[in-house]
Amino acid sequence: MRIHSTFTKALAVSAVALMSLTACGGSDSGDADSSAGGNELGLVQPGTLTICSDVPYPPFEFEKDGDYTGFDIDLMRAISDSMGLELAVQDVGFDGLQSGVVLASGQCDVGASAMTITEDRKEHLGFTDGYYDSEQSLLVPKDSDIKSIEDLAGKTVGVQQGTTGENYTRENVPSDTEVKAYPSDAELFPALKSKGVDAVLQDLPVNLGHQEDGQYVIVEKYKTDEQYGFAVNKEGSEALLKELDAKLAELKDNGKYQEIYDKYFSTK
Template sequence: MTARTMRTAALAAGTALLLAACGGGGDGGETPAGGGGATGAAAEFDLVEAGTLTACSEVPYPPFEVEDSSRPSGYGGFDIDLLQAIADNLGLELTVADVSFDALQSGTTLAAGQCDVGASAITITEERQANLDFSDPYYDSLQSLLVPADSDIESIDDLAGRNVAVQQGTTGQAYAEENAPEANLSDFPGDAEMWPALQAGQVDAILQDLPVNVEHAKADENYVIVEEYDTGEQYGFALAKDGNPELLEAINTELQNLRDDGTYQEIYDSYFAADGS
């Protein structure tokens, strides 16, 4: 337990004694917002900033992470909205730091104490679990291949000798390396660099998570998804390895609460079509 946590616990204990002396522990007490059961334990979390859940994310990665000045954190997207609901139920403010995905998925950013949790469409893998703790899965994903509508690329079998954009450190990159070994893979820091490269004709295709490519195809009819790949991937929120088990348990509890009360489905439906795309 850190000194900050000890001081917070001592203050909480003193407050509890005062409430008991005043009869505050009876029917007159109020239930914290959210009702998830983990809110009362928020003081036990060893957070980067007291009272605030600091999330690290690689932005933009629509529809999972986008800048949105209308939101409390300045960011929106499926991951961020879900984490905002979790933070609200825990009685915490949410702040978001834009970081490199490669450093985040490797565990470097979280180990350095830059943030409390990683929320960036991070697929749970055995390799990553060596350096990170993951929440329960909150999203099932596919990989996909995006090309110009007039391209002669129809499948991954047509990528030999073609320039294909992938994101550094991602499962999409790993899938391309394994299944398109004769393609010329160009690894980019993120979708913010890959998408303009495809539009400028610098690459012939993008191989990455399906929902992100769906967003591009919706935004510009000159690009189409020619193939999808069921890789059995699931996203999870990431925490430093063995760094904050109380927070990890609370996040899992709130994920289940959000599913049970319908909030998860409302957030999901606001971003994804009925066909799962």
């Protein structure tokens, strides 16, 4: 999967470079409307909404049967469909997303990766209206003596680097807790399984997917008033941001948002 991702990223960089050269040549594509994939929305690739996401991070983004899926991906696919655009997904690291680097470099149009809207991030990113309310949670093996965040004293807890979960952990664990940061959930949960860490503190929906029929349990949840938003460039993406908000509202009005939400979070 990482070999595939590296290859995909290389293609994306080449494509961006090629499009930059073409743009310098005086393309007339800017006269086309958004449904035809023109540049009114400042798209990286005309006719395509290109999103960057840190995969895997189930249930928000992951690979299944050779394709990308998940709550974020399905929402963005519904949005792109309603805009008359194809959808392309680039797998990138979360640090590059939350810092705005991959957007500023022209690798993608939108960051869609369970990204919490924060004041710090709003300084260098534009965010859509919130589309998901989240909580943090503490996951441990079922036979662990850790029952609360206070029990992490003298223990090791794993987090995903660059996330609000990491910030919450460092601000709230006992002073003698060792906090280990991992690039993504793909390394974080295996660290718990291999006993590299004693617990994992991260977004509740992700930990819910790691319970493995009771082998791991969530011992605490933390309300942090977090909302996820889709991210765009702070400057130059105003038209795209307006369109994304309009389409997101449309999905909520016509029931499509709820349909996608129930697919991943229904308790039935």
